[in-house]
Amino acid sequence: MPDASVPLLNRIVWSALTTRQRKFVKGGPLARRFDPAVSPFASTKDNSGEALEALAQLIAPGEDHVYLLQADEIELPDTLAAETTATGVLMTETRPIADKMTPAEIVRLTSADIPEMVALATLTKPGPFTSRTPELGPFWGVKADGRLTAMAGTRLNLTGYTELSGICCHPDFRGQGLASVLSCHVASHIRSQGDIPFLHAYADNHGAIALYRKLGFDIWREVNVAVVKRAG
Incomplete structure (x- = not known):
């Protein structure tokens, strides 16, 4: 840490x-x-x-x-x-967790997916998100019958560190662990680039903080x- x-x-x-x-x-x-x-x-x-x-x-x-x-x-x-x-x-990854899904189940999102990405972010409110937010870094998602059900990607990128962000799941598909597996996948990608993954959460969002701890993240400090x- x-x-x-x-x-x-x-x-x-x-x-x-x-x-x-x-x-x-x-x-x-x-x-x-x-x-x-x-x-x-x-x-x-x-x-x-x-x-x-x-x-x-x-x-x-x-x-x-x-x-x-x-x-x-x-x-x-x-x-x-x-x-x-x-x-x-601000939480940084201190105990890397292996991917929980095969690569075939997670797809790299492209510009063709942006309308669905914006719609999902608007519905679930993971944080500020526009049609150009994916320019900050790559995003991955899980689809069901061609429909985007969950996504996660990267946002802030600085020397030695890359932020895991935009983590969200459609309400119809919650409870399947999709946010967790996508978070693990994106964190693995960040590590493969030689960076330390980090993320942000509101201090009173105890459920999210508990989940991120299970995924190998610890609180660096309050922001x-x-x-x-x-x-x-």
Whole structure:
């Protein structure tokens, strides 16, 4: 498990946007956000006044918003306001679990699957998901009679670490362990690339945290979450 002081993980969105996912960047040296068509996540380099004001300039007045996700405390200038705040946990894989399904049962999803992926994510709400979210990394799914029943993939990608994300299952197919087997499959793929798998969950989602522990993940530390807009 990474040491709790690992700077790379303290501002994990910043780390992604300054390493492997730079091609999605909007912003500069003090504050950055993903292209909003791809992902709503954003981050500042630190909590300096200059960085926070730079973040404010990246958010358009009105309905535009960003998600902040970091272990460091979230501070906001007067020009920004948090619509919602929450406490989450960042979990890293410490005990790899072997795949529980044969490769033939899990399929790599393609651009042709995006409408179904968006529909499934809209129904089950695993986290922010748009038609361009799959550009962040590969997704896999399980289908029944040609219908997408469950999926999981990768999202944040930084030096040495890749996030397991978008884990969801259609209500009609719950109870079959599909989310678990897909999570194991994606984690195995991440390890094969030489990275440590990690994921996020809300701190009060005890059921999800218990499941992820069974899949070999442990809590690295709590993280702060906020949905932020321009004030006024």
